[in-house]
Amino acid sequence: MKGIVFTEFLDLVESKFGIETVEQIISESELESNGVYTAVGTYKFTEMASLLTNLSNLTNISPNDLxxxxxxxxxxxxxxxxxxxxxxxxxxxxxxxxxxxxxxxxxxxxxxxxxxxxxxxxxxxxxxxxxxxxxxxxxxxxxxxxxxxxxxxxxxxxxxxxxxxxxxxxxxxxxxxxx
Ligand code: HEM
Incomplete structure (x- = not known):
């Protein structure tokens, strides 16, 4: 999955829920990238799935609604x-x-x-x-x-x-x- 999908996702999470939430979902997800993404890089889709699951658990909003x-x-x-x-x-x-x-x-x-x-x-x-x-x-x-x-x-x-x-x-x- 392209990095722009991650960088924009984390920017949106920050604007809606705050930087603490971004830090928390990154630390709860076991990320090969350590949560460091560049727009032109390529990362595993499983990292997005894991960030989304942790955000869903934290906010009580379903992954599909997110x-x-x-x-x-x-x-x-x-x-x-x-x-x-x-x-x-x-x-x-x-x-x-x-x-x-x-x-x-x-x-x-x-x-x-x-x-x-x-x-x-x-x-x-x-x-x-x-x-x-x-x-x-x-x-x-x-x-x-x-x-x-x-x-x-x-x-x-x-x-x-x-x-x-x-x-x-x-x-x-x-x-x-x-x-
Ligand atoms: C994914 C580009 C329009 C549906 C993507 C990705 C890029 C992209 C760069 C990420 C690929 C990756 O992570 O490896 C574009 C561009 C568009 C466009 C440049 C228009 C100028 C649309 C539209 C839809 C759409 C209008 C609406 C249905 C999707 C979906 C994904 C995706 C659902 C997620 C990957 C998946 O479901 O497997 N697109 N897209 N795209 N795009 Fe587009």
């Missing part, structure tokens, strides 16, 4: 760091439809070791998209947050429903209907 909030925040990180990619899309549905075929392909060129999800995309109608999320990391709540913020970014509204096709959250079907 990941959703992180997804909402991460969209702003994408706007700041990858605006040139995002600006290529004129509508939120066009952007979401392009994640797998274009956006994450470009990301993989930048970072060959990126661990990205795979999306099966189906444009059911002008205003309806079905996306099936596949990833061993089961970060579908993060995807949900990113999808919601995509619509906000374009000042549009949508109803986004999801259904777990596998109980462990590694395969999740999203139905996105633009209002």
């Amino acid at each position: 990941l959703k909030v992180y997804g909402l925040h991460f969209f702003d990180v994408l706007v700041k760091n990858y605006g040139s990619i995002l600006n290529m899309y004129k509508t939120p549905l066009e952007l979401l439809e392009s994640i797998d075929a274009h956006i994450h392909v470009a990301v993989r060129k930048l970072y060959p070791d990126a661990e990205l999800p795979y999306f099966e995309v189906n444009k059911d109608a002008d205003s309806k998209l079905t996306m099936i999320y596949h990833s061993s990391r089961a970060m579908y709540a993060f995807a949900h947050g990113l999808m919601e913020k995509t619509f906000e970014h374009y000042n549009e509204k949508a109803t986004i429903k999801y259904q777990l096709l596998k109980d462990d959250g590694t395969t999740v079907k999203f139905e996105i209907i633009k209002e």
Whole structure:
């Protein structure tokens, strides 16, 4: 997992819960990196899973609720760091439809070791998209947050429903209907 996912996560934890919480979850998680991350480095996904579990235990907020909030925040990180990619899309549905075929392909060129999800995309109608999320990391709540913020970014509204096709959250079907 790329370092930017860790650095932004810890920044968000600090702004919401304070530096003591950041220090506590780092010390409770057994981290090979010792909690020292650089944005361009690559670290094990298990470190993120462990930080998230410890934050969830400390705050009594479920890991998925935390990941959703992180997804909402991460969209702003994408706007700041990858605006040139995002600006290529004129509508939120066009952007979401392009994640797998274009956006994450470009990301993989930048970072060959990126661990990205795979999306099966189906444009059911002008205003309806079905996306099936596949990833061993089961970060579908993060995807949900990113999808919601995509619509906000374009000042549009949508109803986004999801259904777990596998109980462990590694395969999740999203139905996105633009209002
Ligand atoms: C992960 C880039 C848009 C869904 C990532 C990662 C990067 C990235 C760098 C981390 C990879 C790693 O840690 O190794 C981008 C860029 C985007 C974009 C540059 C737009 C310009 C989106 C959108 C979604 C999305 C709109 C919404 C569904 C995800 C998910 C992950 C991820 C769910 C977590 C990894 C996983 O679930 O396996 N993306 N992304 N991305 N991205 Fe994107």
